[in-house]
Amino acid sequence: MRAVDIHSRKLASEFKITSPQLLCLQTLHDDGPLTTSALAKLIHLSNSTTVGILDRLEMKEWVIRERSQRDRRIVLVHITPEGEQALKDAPSLLQERLATGLAALPEKEQLAIAQALERIVEMLEMTRTEAAPLLESGPIIETQPELPDPGLPQVAARNTED
């Protein structure tokens, strides 16, 4: 946990981007233009929080907001080319480091790690009454075509929607 925390701060000071901002960018990159509330749902933050983050991203010209013509309530948020570049430059939320490291491990160990993490997530959820979305990204290693996809036991994507 402290590792993640420290990484997050390092990110902010070195790459001028914070974790939530990076998460937004990444989500916009992956899932195309999104409405504000759709984005908020995807990253599990409140609407108002998301607006703030988008404000900062827009200031840096990494995203643009575009009002829909058909339904003028709706605002579509796009990632800009500059935003894409920023995404490339910044280490992607620890994932890159992890992905590289994991890819280098023997398949058997990857499996063991996946199972261990699954156990832990299980435990964290143990006493929960209301379901919370915990891990819903796809497989940890996804953009590593050289891997034969050993069929990591997918952490069951609990899409217990709100």
Added chain:
Amino acid sequence: MRAVDIHSRKLASEFKITSPQLLCLQTLHDDGPLTTSALAKLIHLSNSTTVGILDRLEMKEWVIRERSQRDRRIVLVHITPEGEQALKDAPSLLQERLATGLAALPEKEQLAIAQALERIVEMLEMTRTEAAPLLESGPIIETQPELPDPGLPQVAARNTED
């Protein structure tokens, strides 16, 4: 990571204590009365940040500050009985849930999990130039006397002191 994040917010809303505050309290409980800067070092936050957290903890009367008589620059921070109680009431930084869960697992699986986590910490440190304290708490399971201490491979406590 999201699990930790969500837990942190749950903590704040349900137990009126935030993660950094809980971390402070825990540290004060474990390592006796501490000076402000010593505490700041232990929890790896800046001095000014720590002062703010201590202010809030003092407002809730969970800690008290006491100026040393011998060296009047020094302020010793003590945890109060109320603070101890708060510590007991709040789920201890996920640790309790984890500890309980881990204790229930077969020894072999505990070992596997420990090794997996060790691998991950390794990866997170991989590209680091400057050493950062990552995991320095003791064994994950420590207050579980019913466990015969199966000799979990301790994640090497990197006390690469600043």
Added chain:
DNA sequence: TGGAAATGTTTCGTGTAGAAACTTTTCCCC
């Protein structure tokens, strides 16, 4: 057509975070 619902935003308060400036106190060297 009028009210309900949806959508995005603003406002407000709290908390974390660190840099820089500042106060008080102690230490040490000349």
Added chain:
DNA sequence: GGGGAAAAGTTTCTACACGAAACATTTCCA
């Protein structure tokens, strides 16, 4: 002994994240 240097804690400042509540606009629908 006096005059800085150093140490310790605090204050001030700025930025960011976070969510609740109020708000404006727009659309939908009965």
